[in-house]
Amino acid sequence: MGKDLENIFLNALDEHQHMLLRICSVYAKDEDDTKDLFQEVLINIWKAMPSFKENSNIGTWMYRITLNVCLRLKTKEIRKQRKVLRIDGHTINIYKGDVGEEGQNVKKEKLVQLRKCIKQLNEADKAVITLYLEELPYKEISNITGLTENNIAVKVKRIKTKLLNCLNKIP
Numbered sequence: 001m002g003k004d005l006e007n008i009f010l011n012a013l014d015e016h017q018h019m020l021l022r023i024c025s026v027y028a029k030d031e032d033d034t035k036d037l038f039q040e041v042l043i044n045i046w047k048a049m050p051s052f053k054e055n056s057n058i059g060t061w062m063y064r065i066t067l068n069v070c071l072r073l074k075t076k077e078i079r080k081q082r083k084v085l086r087i088d089g090h091t092i093n094i095y096k097g098d099v100g101e102e103g104q105n106v107k108k109e110k111l112v113q114l115r116k117c118i119k120q121l122n123e124a125d126k127a128v129i130t131l132y133l134e135e136l137p138y139k140e141i142s143n144i145t146g147l148t149e150n151n152i153a154v155k156v157k158r159i160k161t162k163l164l165n166c167l168n169k170i171p
Helices: 003-027 031-051 058-080 101-119 123-133 138-145 149-169
Strands: 083-087 090-094
Touching: 003 031, 003 058, 031 058, 101 123, 101 149, 123 138, 123 149, 138 149
Parallel strands: none
Antiparallel strands: 083 090
């Protein structure tokens, strides 16, 4: 990386680091997590520096990268935690954390059953429910699939019913 980009990076960091740290602190669990997140943000900004086209303010560009990194890592953290799938009054708990051996067996069995049922869906429904289970908002699912948000909401409700019926058939 050229000296010019390095100077731009250092000057921008000097000017915006406090704001970047505050953004990181909102998404972090504690001070150490904030520091780790901030390091990850800096690495991503540094790697992206050659692609900065100066079409926007560098601070805005850095904030966007910071938010993207924070949201991506938050999403990963959410996935590690317990997941719950609610289908018309029925709740299927899918644990992704550290549970006992008996809990692990229950978790694995529920996941196997759910995956079997999802595999029976058509490709469009599989895509929608997979994105839904990743906890993406309807708007984002709509942008990815090209369907309207209302269509997504209706599809999710119908898919949940199909999955519930499938899960109830499994002994």
